Amino acid sequence: MEKKRKIIHIDMDAFYASIEMRDNPKWRDKPLVIARDPRHSGGKGVVATANYIARSYGVHSAMAAAEALEKCPDAVFKTPDFPKYRKISAEIHTIFHEYTDIVEPIAFDEAYLDVTVNKKNIVDPVVLAHKLQWELFEKTHLTSSAGVSYNKFLAKLASDYHKPIGLTVVHQADVSDFLLPLPIEKFRGVGKKTVLKMHALNIYTGADLIKKSEAELIANFGKIGYFFYQCVRGIDERPVEWQRERKSIGNERTYDQVLTTIEEVDDFLNWAAKKLAGTLQERKLHGKTLVIKVRNSDFETITKRLTQNDFFKNDTEILVYYGKQLFEQIQSTNINVRLLGLTMTGLAPMADEDKQLSLWG
Numbered sequence: 356m357e358k359k360r361k362i363i364h365i366d367m368d369a370f371y372a373s374i375e376m377r378d379n380p381k382w383r384d385k386p387l388v389i390a391r392d393p394r395h396s397g398g399k400g401v402v403a404t405a406n407y408i409a410r411s412y413g414v415h416s417a418m419a420a421a422e423a424l425e426k427c428p429d430a431v432f433k434t435p436d437f438p439k440y441r442k443i444s445a446e447i448h449t450i451f452h453e454y455t456d457i458v459e460p461i462a463f464d465e466a467y468l469d470v471t472v473n474k475k476n477i478v479d480p481v482v483l484a485h486k487l488q489w490e491l492f493e494k495t496h497l498t499s500s501a502g503v504s505y506n507k508f509l510a511k512l513a514s515d516y517h518k519p520i521g522l523t524v525v526h527q528a529d530v531s532d533f534l535l536p537l538p539i540e541k542f543r544g545v546g547k548k549t550v551l552k553m554h555a556l557n558i559y560t561g562a563d564l565i566k567k568s569e570a571e572l573i574a575n576f577g578k579i580g581y582f583f584y585q586c587v588r589g590i591d592e593r594p595v596e597w598q599r600e601r602k603s604i605g606n607e608r609t610y611d612q613v614l615t616t617i618e619e620v621d622d623f624l625n626w627a628a629k630k631l632a633g634t635l636q637e638r639k640l641h642g643k644t645l646v647i648k649v650r651n652s653d654f655e656t657i658t659k660r661l662t663q664n665d666f667f668k669n670d671t672e673i674l675v676y677y678g679k680q681l682f683e684q685i686q687s688t689n690i691n692v693r694l695l696g697l698t699m700t701g702l703a704p705m706a707d708e709d710k711q712l713s714l715w716g
């Protein structure tokens with residue numbers, strides 16, 4: 356049975372664009388696109404985000420800036436100022452931590468909070484979410500949307516339900532009303548490829564999905580089929596991961612020029628794996644969990660991890676091999692990388708037996 360947790364997903368509204376509108380009042384009633392102006396960049400550049408006026412013209416994040424200009428010729432283009440956004444992101448996270456330390460950051464402007472027990476001793480998570488949104492606004496003059504529920508999947512769907520300045524609650528009793536009419540592409544883990552497969556199986560909404568048996572979903576989708584089976588029933592036991600990396604060693608690299616080929620990713624993996632294997636060997640450590648971190652040009656960060664029963668060998672080739680497998684789980688086509696990281700966690704000293712022997716010796 357699902358334990359009754361209180362989870363909030365907070366998502367700032369059009370974060371980068373809202374910051375720029377806050378700081379430049381002249382842009383407040385104009386369509387604003389956060390991207391390099393394609394007229395000055397030889398048509399290059401990708402939309403990081405757009406304000407709601409620009410969105411009404413069909414502009415959205417990850418769209419080519421040139422296409423955004425076509426859709427909205429009057430748009431103001433503002434080159435992103437990531438150092439500024441990072442600073443404001445830190446301010447927001449400081450406010451989160453006044454409520455709870457169980458905060459899992461998902462992006463600059465997005466986080467899960469587990470407020471089952473919280474520093475303000477507020478019992479009702481809706482009251483807490485409202486207070487938090489108000490405080491975020493008072494301190495940063497930026498608006499946010501919140502989703503409140505008893506797991507991460509539902510909280511995230513809820514925060515997206517009424518944007519901007521939304522506060523949506525999904526109670527256990529309302530799960531069916533909420534999930535059954537939902538288009539299948541809104542379900543977690545349903546990407547572009549999976550959506551086609553779902554449609555081929557005549558699954559267009561939650562109501563179609565819930566009719567499928569567990570066995571049928573697993574037969575069609577593998578392990579993740581079980582996940583879909585649970586999701587549509589409002590079950591998601593994932594904890595809010597607030598202490599991701601307890602003990603870890605790794606390296607990351609940020610790229611000014613976004614990587615677009617698998618060869619460039621291979622170059623990183625070879626460099627990072629060699630360094631990682633070397634450092635682990637030097638410190639006489641080995642680990643059981645390999646983690647890859649990928650951030651795209653839209654500043655979305657995704658990590659994937661692989662945990663083995665036995666320790667990974669501190670061997671460059673092996674780490675490259677598994678690193679690549681993890682990477683392909685995140686981006687198999689349309690490579691778009693601004694930052695890459697390769698980390699080993701679940702560390703332990705090597706050759707315990709040897710140490711004990713020398714102890715006795």
Ligand SMILES: [Mg+2]
Pocket residue numbers: 366367368369370464465
């Ligand atoms: Mg947002």
